[in-house]
Structures are given as structure tokens and as C-alpha cells.
Amino acid sequence: MIYAVNVAVSLKAGMLNPEASTIERSLALLGYEVKDTKTKEEISFVMDDESEEAVRAKVDDMCQKLLCNPIIHDYEITISKE
Secondary structure (H helix, E strand, O other): OEEEEEEEEEEOOOOOOHHHHHHHHHHHHOOOOOOOOOOEEEEEEEEEOOOHHHHHHHHHHHHHHHHOOOOOEEEEEEEEEO
8 A cells, every 4th residue: 555654843842943043033134023933844755555554653763763853853744545
């Protein structure tokens, strides 16, 4: 079975986010006042496996080993059948 996978990676609460700070400052220079800006990285791919549970287990392992740093990042896995 083919599954579409999306992994959303974001910084954990309390972690400094220089990218978000830069966005807020730049928007302020353009006259837009925003607060609590957050950034998120989306990683999408397709996997072929026997079940959604098997895919989820493999993607969770990928996140722990490569796609994010579990010490500073949170991640959310979304899986759907193709």
C-alpha cells in the first residue's frame, strides 16, 4: 500500500527562534505589527509498506534519527493513503 507522509517539525516551546524574530522585525519595518511568530518546516514523501502503523513506526524512527533533533524540536506525523 502506498502512503503519503507529511512531517511538520517545529521548535519546542521556550526555544529561541531567530528566524521568527527576524520575520517579526522585518514585518515591523514594513508597518505590520505581529507577535508570537512561529516557524515550521514541512517534509513530505511517499512510502510503500504493508500498513499505516508500519509506516508510522518507520517515520517516527526517521524523525528520531535524522529529520529533527528531538531535544529541541517537536514533530507531527500525518499519514494518508495514496
